[in-house]
Amino acid sequence: MPAVAEQAPDVSFLPAMQRRRLSHLARMAFAVGWPLAESCKDLPLVFVSRHGETPRTFEILSDLANEQPLSPTQFSLSVHNAVIGLWSIMRGETSEMTALAAAGDGFEQGVMEAACLLREGAPAVLLIVTEEQPPAAYGPWIADVPFAYALGLLLTPGDDWQLTLGENSAGAPASEPHALSWLRCLLKSDSTCTHTWKSRTWNWQRKL
Secondary structure, eight states: OOOOOOOOOTTTSSSHHHTTTHHHHHHHHHHHHHHTTTTSOOOOOOEEEESSSSSHHHHHHHHHHHOOOHHHHHHHHEEEEEEHHHHHHTTTTOOOOEEEETTTHHHHHHHHHHHHHHTTTSSSSEEEEEOOOOEEEEEEOOOOOOOOOOEEEEEEOSSSSEEEEEEESSOOOOOOOHHHHHHHHHTTTTEOOOOOEETTEEEEEEOO
């Protein structure tokens, strides 16, 4: 996949003091999610990130290895649900929020979680999928983040898309993150999109 020039996420809608608390991952999540949530009250949130705050946790582990004292603030902001905690505080939002750390098909897992909330009566659900570029030291183990990215979707009840799960007997894993592959399908107006992960095959069908 070709290199992508990185842009700083625009979170100018937040006060400077609040912006300083946000990592790059959190800034990406806020940048894609905040505009979608502006017109919605009591909006449930599903936040998906397979690897989470890898730069922050790597820094904490480095401090431990060097026998340096740990920053309580750094630690509290490194946990996987830190982003939704900050979201709740900064938006004054008390609706249901979920942070998922699924496998390579976390995008579909997040969509399923959001669909369950819609089925329970939520008029809309905000889905945010984001990954941070991991430190170079993680290179041998993290190969599914070509660049830092975030996708925000405001999901509402409807039948424009159908998602089904099947068994994967021979299909190779997707060549790019599922969220980005699905976005490509959306922008190209494709009617189908298939993602495989280990024993699972996710089939997307779009009503055109």
